[in-house]
Amino acid sequence: MSPLPFPKVRVSSFGCVSPLGVGRQANREGLRAGRNGISPVRLFPVTGRRSQTAGQVTEELGALAHSIAPRSRHWSRGAQMVLLAMEEARQGRPDFIPDCVVMGTTSGGMPLGEDFFRTLAAGQPSHAATRRLLGYSPQQPVQQAMRVFHWDAPVQIVSAACASGTNALGIACQLIRSGAARRVLAGGYDALAEFVFAGFDSLRASTAEKCRPFDADRTGLVLGEGAAVFCLEAGNEGLAISGYGSAVDTHHLTQPHPSGAGPLAAMRQALASANLEPEAIDYINAHGTGTPFNDASEARGILQICPRTPVSSTKGMTGHSLGAAGAIEAAFCCEAMEGQFLPPNLNFTRTEKEFPLDIVANTARPARPHRILSNSFGFGGANATLVLELPES
Amino acid sequence: MKASIIGMGWVTPLGRDLDAVWQAIQDERQPIPVSQSSSFGASLCPVLRVPDEDLVEAEALPRLRRSSRISHLAVTAASDAIASAGLTADQLARTALVFATSDGGIAYTRRFYAEVVKSDSGSPLLFPETVYNAPTSHIAARLGLGGEAITLAGDAASGLAAVRLGGALLTTGEVDHCLIVSAQEMDEITCLAYRNLGLIRAEIGEESPSVYFAEGAAALVLARNGSPLIESPHPGFSYTSEAHAARQMERLLDSILASRRPRVVISGQSGISPDAIEQASLHRLLPDAVLHTPKKTLGESMANSALQHVIAGALALRDHKSGGEVLVPAVGFNGQIAALILTGSVSEE
Numbered sequence A: 001m002s003p004l005p006f007p008k009v010r011v012s013s014f015g016c017v018s019p020l021g022v023g024r025q026a027n028r029e030g031l032r033a034g035r036n037g038i039s040p041v042r043l044f045p046v047t048g049r050r051s052q053t054a055g056q057v058t059e060e061l062g063a064l065a066h067s068i069a070p071r072s073r074h075w076s077r078g079a080q081m082v083l084l085a086m087e088e089a090r091q092g093r094p095d096f097i098p099d100c101v102v103m104g105t106t107s108g109g110m111p112l113g114e115d116f117f118r119t120l121a122a123g124q125p126s127h128a129a130t131r132r133l134l135g136y137s138p139q140q141p142v143q144q145a146m147r148v149f150h151w152d153a154p155v156q157i158v159s160a161a162c163a164s165g166t167n168a169l170g171i172a173c174q175l176i177r178s179g180a181a182r183r184v185l186a187g188g189y190d191a192l193a194e195f196v197f198a199g200f201d202s203l204r205a206s207t208a209e210k211c212r213p214f215d216a217d218r219t220g221l222v223l224g225e226g227a228a229v230f231c232l233e234a235g236n237e238g239l240a241i242s243g244y245g246s247a248v249d250t251h252h253l254t255q256p257h258p259s260g261a262g263p264l265a266a267m268r269q270a271l272a273s274a275n276l277e278p279e280a281i282d283y284i285n286a287h288g289t290g291t292p293f294n295d296a297s298e299a300r301g302i303l304q305i306c307p308r309t310p311v312s313s314t315k316g317m318t319g320h321s322l323g324a325a326g327a328i329e330a331a332f333c334c335e336a337m338e339g340q341f342l343p344p345n346l347n348f349t350r351t352e353k354e355f356p357l358d359i360v361a362n363t364a365r366p367a368r369p370h371r372i373l374s375n376s377f378g379f380g381g382a383n384a385t386l387v388l389e390l391p392e393s
Numbered sequence B: 001m002k003a004s005i006i007g008m009g010w011v012t013p014l015g016r017d018l019d020a021v022w023q024a025i026q027d028e029r030q031p032i033p034v035s036q037s038s039s040f041g042a043s044l045c046p047v048l049r050v051p052d053e054d055l056v057e058a059e060a061l062p063r064l065r066r067s068s069r070i071s072h073l074a075v076t077a078a079s080d081a082i083a084s085a086g087l088t089a090d091q092l093a094r095t096a097l098v099f100a101t102s103d104g105g106i107a108y109t110r111r112f113y114a115e116v117v118k119s120d121s122g123s124p125l126l127f128p129e130t131v132y133n134a135p136t137s138h139i140a141a142r143l144g145l146g147g148e149a150i151t152l153a154g155d156a157a158s159g160l161a162a163v164r165l166g167g168a169l170l171t172t173g174e175v176d177h178c179l180i181v182s183a184q185e186m187d188e189i190t191c192l193a194y195r196n197l198g199l200i201r202a203e204i205g206e207e208s209p210s211v212y213f214a215e216g217a218a219a220l221v222l223a224r225n226g227s228p229l230i231e232s233p234h235p236g237f238s239y240t241s242e243a244h245a246a247r248q249m250e251r252l253l254d255s256i257l258a259s260r261r262p263r264v265v266i267s268g269q270s271g272i273s274p275d276a277i278e279q280a281s282l283h284r285l286l287p288d289a290v291l292h293t294p295k296k297t298l299g300e301s302m303a304n305s306a307l308q309h310v311i312a313g314a315l316a317l318r319d320h321k322s323g324g325e326v327l328v329p330a331v332g333f334n335g336q337i338a339a340l341i342l343t344g345s346v347s348e349e
Helices: A024-033 A061-068 A070-074 A077-092 A110-121 A127-136 A140-148 A161-178 A194-202 A261-273 A292-305 A322-339 B018-026 B052-059 B069-085 B106-119 B134-143 B157-171 B188-196 B242-257 B273-285 B303-319
Strands: A009-018 A038-040 A053-055 A100-104 A155-158 A183-190 A226-234 A240-248 A283-285 A310-312 A371-378 A382-389 B002-011 B034-036 B045-048 B095-101 B149-153 B177-184 B216-223 B229-231 B264-266 B290-292 B325-331 B336-343
Touching: A009 A024, A009 A077, A009 A161, A009 A322, A024 A322, A061 A070, A061 A077, A070 A077, A070 A140, A077 A140, A077 A183, A077 A226, A100 A140, A100 A161, A100 A322, A110 A127, A110 A194, A110 B106, A110 B188, A127 A140, A127 B188, A140 A155, A155 A161, A155 B157, A161 A183, A161 A226, A161 A240, A161 A322, A161 A371, A161 A382, A161 B157, A183 A322, A194 B106, A226 A322, A240 A261, A240 B134, A240 B149, A261 A292, A261 A371, A261 A382, A283 A322, A292 A371, A322 A371, A322 A382, B002 B018, B002 B069, B002 B157, B002 B177, B002 B303, B018 B303, B045 B188, B052 B069, B069 B095, B069 B106, B069 B134, B069 B177, B069 B216, B095 B134, B095 B157, B095 B303, B106 B188, B134 B149, B134 B177, B149 B157, B157 B177, B157 B216, B157 B303, B157 B325, B157 B336, B177 B303, B216 B303, B242 B273, B242 B325, B242 B336, B264 B303, B273 B325, B290 B303, B303 B325, B303 B336
Parallel strands: A100 A155, A100 A183, A283 A310, A283 A371, B095 B149, B095 B177, B264 B290, B264 B325
Antiparallel strands: A009 A226, A009 A240, A038 A053, A155 B149, A183 A226, A240 A382, A371 A382, B002 B216, B002 B229, B034 B045, B177 B216, B229 B336, B325 B336
């Protein structure tokens, strides 16, 4: 059986929370201005860590969430960010009632798991920590936010490491294509957690300097956080997800195959499912974490399929928000198409000779992008790519 | 969504043999728990462990030497299911994978964070194995799978959501087969958490909850054609409270039973609230159905229990030679409800 043609999935509305701000307008302005959303970590101690900074949502999340639902003031940061993004998406499509919810995350409610561990390790009574532990489940932040809107659709949590957000949007499209769902609320979230911060530090993947995606002198990633939520449904009008590719690279649990085979396979699948030639792509929003291995692998993949297409990674502005990154960057792609610009690749100083990409360096570039590839890659060899489109008419 | 089961495998505290374990479930054989040790000074939980000899093949694989036990469990069940389906290397290259888990590699997660708390730094060997999709990657690498590889994390209902997603992947035609895998590993921190939440037996012989916490894995190979047929006529619901869960369960079953009359149900029935909700609904809506309760024998392993129940349902269909329908509901402890229907009979090939 040949794959069914990929009917476009309409992006009816979306909401976004990132280190560039809360809401679409703040994010579009931040992208266009090339704003630096990286700041010293204030959520937990980072003494002795390689990196001392992260992309943090600096707005008062509790107060903003409280304005939507008073009971949310004491929710986890992850749940508050999901609520804010969900509310913005709902406002853009007020009559949208999802029959399925698909969200990506990597660390879920990890801060609550940390709290439970520390309580046990200290020999303290654990009943209160146990009650809070219900929020450790990665479904909980999503379910908490859904209750505010009286939505009772089933929730599927996709956890494909740093590709989770892109996979969640792709799976939402597959559910619509297969007829298993008509309207899907989809996206991703992740809040900064000490566990994850220490993890990337242990791998020496994080940097003490600035995050410089694709720069010849790049030294590693900076972590981030955020959430983005999309209202998706069948339809051909306006903003759409028109293609999706997902490929597993079994080379190594944490390192991509140096040839770029994984990213290349995901991009090829995405283009094929959108029935597009590579030349039709106006811009690539790269995964571009700023680590030497990741960027080299992705650059090789891009050079094999879209060697002259403008490329940028927005992680120099936002940091790497892991399971939220794919959804946030899909939102950035929509802002770029509607706002007619290409987001900048911050902190770029020098092209690596082996990778002569057309990097949108340091400042946004005026353009009229109509078809964009958005890449996300993660541990476990997870590679995922979306094609996002805005019709030229 | 419709798909067919053409291969099955499970790794349970009673072994990996499909027929022997199914017979033990029907006999409601009482399991023999072991004590879970605790470094926190808390009291110990009785738990059900998979015999180490059932994981010897996985532990010998170079890629899995440093991996967590959940990957060993998952790879073993997946390998058994693929072997029973008889897929060739070419077919595996067009096979997708959906892995469902509730807690992922929780043992390495606890160990890594313990190192961070104690000495401010954790081992780089542990951290990569803590991502939910680490077992997914190991399964794909071990079996040479070439299709999409997805990981779903959540409560028991995510085991059934994985089956539904696998069916959707087959419907869209991107792959010819889909391997669905679930696994649960044992760790002191989950044991303590679930015990504190009242989801598992805290002591041997405790009447309610009536099930032990267990490790294990399960795997199905789905295809477009064959028998038995597995159908997901409804995507399920979220719930917000026990009372809401009861209403949602009735809505779900009312929807499914409008056109179905299953004679067999693979039920949770562990004495905890979610399973009690399921039991009450079944008692009202399907009072004459034959109930099988695998958790009494295999223990509670969250998302993995749900996929084990699908396998039990397929084996129940095989034993009912006249065919019929089997209902597999799942009420997760953390807000999700789902159900599947199995019809037809298991092919003998």
